[in-house]
Amino acid sequence: MKKSTKLNLIFCGFAFALMMVYLFCLGETNDLLTALSRIQFPFLLLALLLMLVYWFFEALSTHIILKKICPKQKFRHTFLTTVIGQYFNCITPFATGGQPMQAYYMSYYGVPASASVSVLMSRLILYHVAETIYCLVMLILRFSMFTTGELAALMVLAIIGFVVCSAFIVFLLLISFCKNWTLKVISKVVHLLGRIHLVKDPQKTCESIESSMDASFNNMKFVLREPWMLTKVIIATALELTVYFSVSYVIYRGFGLGEHDFLTVISCQAFVYLISAFMPMPGAMGAAEGSYVGYFSYIYNDGSLVAISTFIWRFLTFYLPIVVGIILTFVLQRNKKGPQEKDRQNEEPPA
Numbered sequence: 001m002k003k004s005t006k007l008n009l010i011f012c013g014f015a016f017a018l019m020m021v022y023l024f025c026l027g028e029t030n031d032l033l034t035a036l037s038r039i040q041f042p043f044l045l046l047a048l049l050l051m052l053v054y055w056f057f058e059a060l061s062t063h064i065i066l067k068k069i070c071p072k073q074k075f076r077h078t079f080l081t082t083v084i085g086q087y088f089n090c091i092t093p094f095a096t097g098g099q100p101m102q103a104y105y106m107s108y109y110g111v112p113a114s115a116s117v118s119v120l121m122s123r124l125i126l127y128h129v130a131e132t133i134y135c136l137v138m139l140i141l142r143f144s145m146f147t148t149g150e151l152a153a154l155m156v157l158a159i160i161g162f163v164v165c166s167a168f169i170v171f172l173l174l175i176s177f178c179k180n181w182t183l184k185v186i187s188k189v190v191h192l193l194g195r196i197h198l199v200k201d202p203q204k205t206c207e208s209i210e211s212s213m214d215a216s217f218n219n220m221k222f223v224l225r226e227p228w229m230l231t232k233v234i235i236a237t238a239l240e241l242t243v244y245f246s247v248s249y250v251i252y253r254g255f256g257l258g259e260h261d262f263l264t265v266i267s268c269q270a271f272v273y274l275i276s277a278f279m280p281m282p283g284a285m286g287a288a289e290g291s292y293v294g295y296f297s298y299i300y301n302d303g304s305l306v307a308i309s310t311f312i313w314r315f316l317t318f319y320l321p322i323v324v325g326i327i328l329t330f331v332l333q334r335n336k337k338g339p340q341e342k343d344r345q346n347e348e349p350p351a
Contacts (some may be wrong), residue, residue, distance in 0.1 A: 035304035043254025059241035087325020130237035142267035161274030268295040
């Protein structure tokens with residue numbers, strides 16, 4: 001295990017300890033135990049099952065693209081690499097570690113590096129399109145409900161998160177339809193930053209950016225000339241997000257509560273997701289828990305219920321993928337026999 005990975009895991013463990021301190025030391029123990037006793041076990045199992053379904057839809061959206069390039073790829077292999085990707089997303093800033101590790105472990109199942117990079121970049125593009133549209137719908141439907149009182153400040157952060165997500169989509173569209181113009185603008189900005197000594201080697205930086213833009217451009221072309229595949233991936237991603245956001249609703253109903261409807265609860269979770277999107281810490285630690293407490297204080301009528309629900313939600317959506325991912329990584333490393341490209345006759349990705 002790399003030193004950086006160990007440090008991130010230690011950091012995650014420290015965050016877990018802080019969450020336990022928040023849960024058991026800052027609240028009344030008797031109130032917490034009473035709140036915990038209210039949770040119905042079948043709902044906990046359902047919340048756990050939803051996480052499995054969430055992983056299924058995430059794997060499915062990747063597999064739909066992968067089958068276009070590597071027709072012989074098996075879904076169970078895509079599922080395993082997806083869960084491992086979730087693990088590395090959780091322990092790296094801005095969830096940047098998941099895709100490289102997915103590509104690495106895809107090679108175990110005979111997927112060439114060029115194919116895995118093309119698939120994962122296409123998946124990333126479509127995921128951001130789907131999440132931006134999804135969160136826009138949530139903002140439109142429930143914006144007025146959360147723009148008064150203490151939640152107004154949180155909504156400002158949620159809007160910033162939405163702007164960041166939207167800016168990424170705009171950038172992808174510029175690459176697709178105004179590639180040369182975009183490159184000229186970026187080049188001028190980079191050289192300007194070089195003059196004020198914020199960029200060490202402007203020319204090298206521009207070359208690296210151009211290479212990345214070429215890869216994104218090729219993947220956008222691939223996506224746009226496959227409209228049926230694009231539609232299926234966006235639908236699978238919308239279902240994935242709905243299932244993920246529904247975990248909080250199941251926890252809420254597990255306490256025997258039903259005052260707020262499904263749409264209101266998942267919109268709170270969508271806003272937490274938007275705030276977490278632009279936080280640099282692994283798993284948006286601190287920001288995720290803080291924004292969850294802020295929004296779900298509106299949903300729950302008891303501070304102890306907020307604390308317990310925060311712990312259950314964060315364990316299922318953050319710490320569980322880490323634990324499962326560590327186990328799968330260990331098993332694959334132990335049984336490692338090397339990449340299997342020679343045993344598989346997959347097609348190369350489109351240019």
